[in-house]
Amino acid sequence: MAETGIEYEELFSELGRSMQPNAIRKLTPLIARGDIISLAAGAPSVETFALEELSEIAFRVIREQGRSALQYGPTRGQAKLIQAITEIMHARGVERTSPSEIVVTTGSQQGLDLVARVLLDPGDIALVELPSYIGGIIALRNARAELVGVRQDAGGIDIADLIEKIARLRAVGRRVKCVYTIPNFQNPSGVTLASDRRHRLVEVAEEHGLIIIEDDPYYDLYFTDNRDGFTPLAALEGSRVIYLSSFSKVLAPGLRTAWLAAPQPIVSKIELAKEGADLSSSMLDQAIAAEALDSGLVERRLPELRAFYEKRCRAMLDALARHAPEGSQWTKPLGGFFVLMELAAARDATELLPRAIENGVAYVPGQPFFVDDGGANTLRLAFSKESPENITEGIERLCRIFSGAPS
Amino acid sequence: MAETGIEYEELFSELGRSMQPNAIRKLTPLIARGDIISLAAGAPSVETFALEELSEIAFRVIREQGRSALQYGPTRGQAKLIQAITEIMHARGVERTSPSEIVVTTGSQQGLDLVARVLLDPGDIALVELPSYIGGIIALRNARAELVGVRQDAGGIDIADLIEKIARLRAVGRRVKCVYTIPNFQNPSGVTLASDRRHRLVEVAEEHGLIIIEDDPYYDLYFTDNRDGFTPLAALEGSRVIYLSSFSKVLAPGLRTAWLAAPQPIVSKIELAKEGADLSSSMLDQAIAAEALDSGLVERRLPELRAFYEKRCRAMLDALARHAPEGSQWTKPLGGFFVLMELAAARDATELLPRAIENGVAYVPGQPFFVDDGGANTLRLAFSKESPENITEGIERLCRIFSGAPS
Numbered sequence: 001m002a003e004t005g006i007e008y009e010e011l012f013s014e015l016g017r018s019m020q021p022n023a024i025r026k027l028t029p030l031i032a033r034g035d036i037i038s039l040a041a042g043a044p045s046v047e048t049f050a051l052e053e054l055s056e057i058a059f060r061v062i063r064e065q066g067r068s069a070l071q072y073g074p075t076r077g078q079a080k081l082i083q084a085i086t087e088i089m090h091a092r093g094v095e096r097t098s099p100s101e102i103v104v105t106t107g108s109q110q111g112l113d114l115v116a117r118v119l120l121d122p123g124d125i126a127l128v129e130l131p132s133y134i135g136g137i138i139a140l141r142n143a144r145a146e147l148v149g150v151r152q153d154a155g156g157i158d159i160a161d162l163i164e165k166i167a168r169l170r171a172v173g174r175r176v177k178c179v180y181t182i183p184n185f186q187n188p189s190g191v192t193l194a195s196d197r198r199h200r201l202v203e204v205a206e207e208h209g210l211i212i213i214e215d216d217p218y219y220d221l222y223f224t225d226n227r228d229g230f231t232p233l234a235a236l237e238g239s240r241v242i243y244l245s246s247f248s249k250v251l252a253p254g255l256r257t258a259w260l261a262a263p264q265p266i267v268s269k270i271e272l273a274k275e276g277a278d279l280s281s282s283m284l285d286q287a288i289a290a291e292a293l294d295s296g297l298v299e300r301r302l303p304e305l306r307a308f309y310e311k312r313c314r315a316m317l318d319a320l321a322r323h324a325p326e327g328s329q330w331t332k333p334l335g336g337f338f339v340l341m342e343l344a345a346a347r348d349a350t351e352l353l354p355r356a357i358e359n360g361v362a363y364v365p366g367q368p369f370f371v372d373d374g375g376a377n378t379l380r381l382a383f384s385k386e387s388p389e390n391i392t393e394g395i396e397r398l399c400r401i402f403s404g405a406p407s
Numbered sequence: 408m409a410e411t412g413i414e415y416e417e418l419f420s421e422l423g424r425s426m427q428p429n430a431i432r433k434l435t436p437l438i439a440r441g442d443i444i445s446l447a448a449g450a451p452s453v454e455t456f457a458l459e460e461l462s463e464i465a466f467r468v469i470r471e472q473g474r475s476a477l478q479y480g481p482t483r484g485q486a487k488l489i490q491a492i493t494e495i496m497h498a499r500g501v502e503r504t505s506p507s508e509i510v511v512t513t514g515s516q517q518g519l520d521l522v523a524r525v526l527l528d529p530g531d532i533a534l535v536e537l538p539s540y541i542g543g544i545i546a547l548r549n550a551r552a553e554l555v556g557v558r559q560d561a562g563g564i565d566i567a568d569l570i571e572k573i574a575r576l577r578a579v580g581r582r583v584k585c586v587y588t589i590p591n592f593q594n595p596s597g598v599t600l601a602s603d604r605r606h607r608l609v610e611v612a613e614e615h616g617l618i619i620i621e622d623d624p625y626y627d628l629y630f631t632d633n634r635d636g637f638t639p640l641a642a643l644e645g646s647r648v649i650y651l652s653s654f655s656k657v658l659a660p661g662l663r664t665a666w667l668a669a670p671q672p673i674v675s676k677i678e679l680a681k682e683g684a685d686l687s688s689s690m691l692d693q694a695i696a697a698e699a700l701d702s703g704l705v706e707r708r709l710p711e712l713r714a715f716y717e718k719r720c721r722a723m724l725d726a727l728a729r730h731a732p733e734g735s736q737w738t739k740p741l742g743g744f745f746v747l748m749e750l751a752a753a754r755d756a757t758e759l760l761p762r763a764i765e766n767g768v769a770y771v772p773g774q775p776f777f778v779d780d781g782g783a784n785t786l787r788l789a790f791s792k793e794s795p796e797n798i799t800e801g802i803e804r805l806c807r808i809f810s811g812a813p814s
Contacts, residue, residue, distance in 0.1 A: 016525035118423035254690030283661030
């Protein structure tokens with residue numbers, strides 16, 4: 001483009017100026033090396049994509065419904081898909097959800113962004129787990145909210161710490177608006193919120209007038225015999241929840257088809273925000289997702305998907321149990337894609353990464369997931385991408401590095 | 408969802424509270440009646456969708472490239488598509504554009520939203536044409552900018568009025584940041600910016616340090632023998648332009664695949680904003696668009712598309728010439744989808760709409776497109792959706808109503 005002599009830094013808005021590449025993005029070129037065992041990527045395995053079925057669905061959808069699937073469509077989403085999502089909400093125990101309380105979004109990332117924009121004014125406080133998902137952190141920050149971390153342990157968010165943080169912030173006049181939580185198989189920790197805490201979290205939100213932003217993309221990918229422990233907060237009586245979930249992990253993330261469910265007045269505002277943000281999500285992607293649901297493709301494949309990821313998770317946990325150095329610990333996920341490993345306090349996972357990559361293994365340091373800048377000795381290990389054999393090999397190599405003397 | 412007892416109005420951010428359904432959205436249920444001749448809808452005709460070719464491309468793309476086309480992808484867009492877009496920019500005369508200066512967006516609507524967010528702080532001034540595109544107005548308002556209208560005539564934006572507005576606003580200390588223009592076959596006016604004014608607009612922007620947001624979705628749909636008059640502002644020397652265009656009008660809007668081109672420092676910020684907004688646009692849609700370009704499908708169909716819409720435009724202009732009441736006037740578009748009609752000053756197009764709909768014809772009143780609340784006697788007539796016969800019939804009926812005594 002033209003040489004313009006523009007002073008770019010002066011050009012941008014406060015938001016534009018405050019946006020910085022996140023630490024994970026900076027690692028991407030490093031991690032993307034082809035010959036590496038990647039425990040870094042948080043994406044589903046391409047092996048789980050139903051290429052044959054989806055290619056046929058796409059063909060049929062365009063031939064038979066192309067006049068709607070290729071045209072502009074309703075901002076809130078394609079009617080048939082919204083109906084199918086309503087049934088999914090009911091099956092997850094959120095029986096009160098009606099179709100008018102659903103918005104289809106361009107991935108859950110868009111849902112988080114829209115929610116943040118309609119809820120948060122600059123300087124409002126959003127409470128987030130320590131650690132929490134980077135994409136959620138970015139969306140909340142882009143609404144110019146201030147993020148405050150709440151402790152998390154093996155049972156999920158620490159309710160006592162949550163109450164204390166709310167009290168302390170309100171005592172100094174801060175507007176605490178919402179708590180952002182990923183209750184099932186959290187990214188990056190793999191932790192699941194304990195049942196009793198789910199009830200307490202809903203109560204605390206009600207008592208203190210907070211909205212809960214419940215991000216639940218991994219719901220279907222549990223490794224246990226039953227799913228009772230994973231019931232959404234949105235299903236609990238009196239809950240003030242904006243619930244988000246996605247087809248990215250059970251169908252394909254390239255389709256960018258996710259949804260949120262919330263009380264109707266919130267949905268109306270989010271619909272308006274979405275109209276300005278992209279008019280609607282891809283109509284073709286929505287039509288494909290609707291057909292994949294209607295044909296039973298999604299439901300039918302879930303047991304396979306669970307077994308697929310459980311096997312990989314087990315390979316990771318077994319290798320960690322055999323090789324992890326003394327003084328380290330790690331989470332034991334009940335589903336999802338991630339294990340969070342905590343090294344001895346003196347070790348720094350960011351500093352150790354180049355040596356891991358030299359040895360052909362990549363991971364994501366945990367620190368960027370902690371809004372309080374903690375977690376320097378933690379790392380996120382994804383078991384979603386690599387084969388069980390590679391995972392075993394990768395963990396062995398990593399543990400050899402982590403067992404060495406601090407450099 | 409749950410009965411929550413939430414005070415919703417208090418819950419929302421300032422942005423959430425300020426968002427109101429736009430006037431056109433309120434008309435939608437009225438206009439959507441099946442038996443109506445719709446000169447309202449601004450969408451491309453479904454008859455122009457290449458269903459057969461696109462269904463085959465979708466099938467092939469998923470079979471052969473599904474592992475990337477269904478996976479998460481780069482925020483800035485799929486590499487092959489970015490390359491093809493770079494070539495399109497060159498073909499449009501913007502020869503300096505490099506692939507690193509492109510961002511693929513979820514429709515141009517997302518491009519407008521991201522640009523507004525990274526450029527505009529609350530209270531900044533964005534100058535817009537009178538009238539201008541509603542989606543652009545919404546995106547600019549959602550960045551909490553203040554919009555000021557600049558006069559437009561048959562030659563496009565009025566440069567003298569632009570200079571005067573800038574001077575007047577700066578004299579009272581306002582931060583005038585950008586001018587939003589749709590230079591070719593504008594929505595809603597159908598007007599094209601005259602060549603000499605293109606140069607003047609670029610000069611004025613340079614002199615006053617303004618960014619030009621150039622929205623050019625209709626570029627390919629010109630009805631003349633050559634396209635010299637439609638060269639983007641971005642192609643002119645010294646231009647400070649963020650250029651947006653789209654595949655919505657020449658391929659299919661349901662694919663939600665558009666792009667923007669801007670100097671690299673702006674693109675970097677927009678990439679960051681997009682990461683928070685939706686991670687990436689649909690990878691499947693992008694792969695389909697890339698294949699449709701690569702196979703020559705898009706290029707090959709352009710002459711047909713131009714002839715298709717030109718025939719409809721001619722039917723509308725002919726009918727207006729025959730039937731329009733004295734005291735009315737209308738634009739003569741050189742391309743695109745729209746004619747703007749101006750009734751005698753005393754008539755109100757919003758008040759006349761119910762009678763039009765009773766008579767089986769819909770249009771969009773012009774007033775919502777005017778940020779100064781003017782244009783009450785104008786209406787947007789789209790020739791994109793209906794057959795030439797229906798257009799002729801629809802205009803006849805409308806003109807009968809408009810010829811009646813003011814009610």
